[in-house]
Amino acid sequence: DQQVKQNSPSLSVQEGRISILNCDYTNSMFDYFLWYKKYPAEGPTFLISISSIKDKNEDGRFTVFLNKSAKHLSLHIVPSQPGDSAVYFCAASVGDDKIIFGKGTRLHILP
Amino acid sequence: EADIYQTPRYLVIGTGKKITLECSQTMGHDKMYWYQQDPGMELHLIHYSYGVNSTEKGDLSSESTVSRIRTEHFPLTLESARPSHTSQYLCASSEVLNEQFFGPGTRLTVL
Numbered sequence: 001d002q003q004v005k006q007n008s009p010s011l012s013v014q015e016g017r018i019s020i021l022n023c024d025y026t027n028s029m030f031d032y033f034l035w036y037k038k039y040p041a042e043g044p045t046f047l048i049s050i051s052s053i054k055d056k057n058e059d060g061r062f063t064v065f066l067n068k069s070a071k072h073l074s075l076h077i078v079p080s081q082p083g084d085s086a087v088y089f090c091a092a093s094v095g096d097d098k099i100i101f102g103k104g105t106r107l108h109i110l111p
Numbered sequence: 112e113a114d115i116y117q118t119p120r121y122l123v124i125g126t127g128k129k130i131t132l133e134c135s136q137t138m139g140h141d142k143m144y145w146y147q148q149d150p151g152m153e154l155h156l157i158h159y160s161y162g163v164n165s166t167e168k169g170d171l172s173s174e175s176t177v178s179r180i181r182t183e184h185f186p187l188t189l190e191s192a193r194p195s196h197t198s199q200y201l202c203a204s205s206e207v208l209n210e211q212f213f214g215p216g217t218r219l220t221v222l
Contacts, residue, residue, distance in 0.1 A: 002153075041120075041215070041216070043115075043202075043214050049210070089154065103153045
């Protein structure tokens with residue numbers, strides 16, 4: 001049973017517009033959430049994270065929102081740039097336990 | 112520059128061969144991990160280590176084995192490769208669990 005779900009396998013967004021990637025989770029014990037970005041033929045790179053005690057974390061063009069009651073988080077990228085085209089993985093953990101990854105969403109930024 | 116390395120990047124090998132996938136990191140991290148990932152799927156943890164002489168199996172059953180004799184080195188071995196082992200193998204390390212640094216991956220094809 002998947003504990004971290006990314007229901008959109010792919011997303012296309014016009015350059016300059018906002019990209020919104022969504023993630024749902026089932027384990028209410030998760031207390032830390034992360035987003036990773038992956039280019040083809042490379043390993044994932046850490047992008048941004050959020051603790052369960054917060055509902056928003058911002059880093060430059062990237063903002064992660066957490067809605068604990070809905071067990072939902074989202075990653076907003078604004079403005080979207082061509083270099084943002086990649087696969088984005090949502091991930092979660094409980095304390096110091098292992099990280100659980102979603103299946104990823106492939107983001108295409110259109111010119 | 113601190114980094115994490117994986118060799119080989121690509122490997123095509125025949126059934127029944129013994130292979131070792133190499134992973135080294137120069138960051139002095141105690142924690143290291145091996146993940147297996149197929150296209151469009153989540154990263155599955157197959158092995159992890161929290162320090163020298165410490166190895167544990169992950170959530171996904173794997174016929175591979177690992178060793179951790181030195182902090183910086185975490186090789187993965189398949190004694191007898193099979194076509195079902197065809198996948199991408201990603202190595203990662205971390206100081207704190209929640210922010211893992213990934214290597215570029217090894218794409219393994221077993222014929």
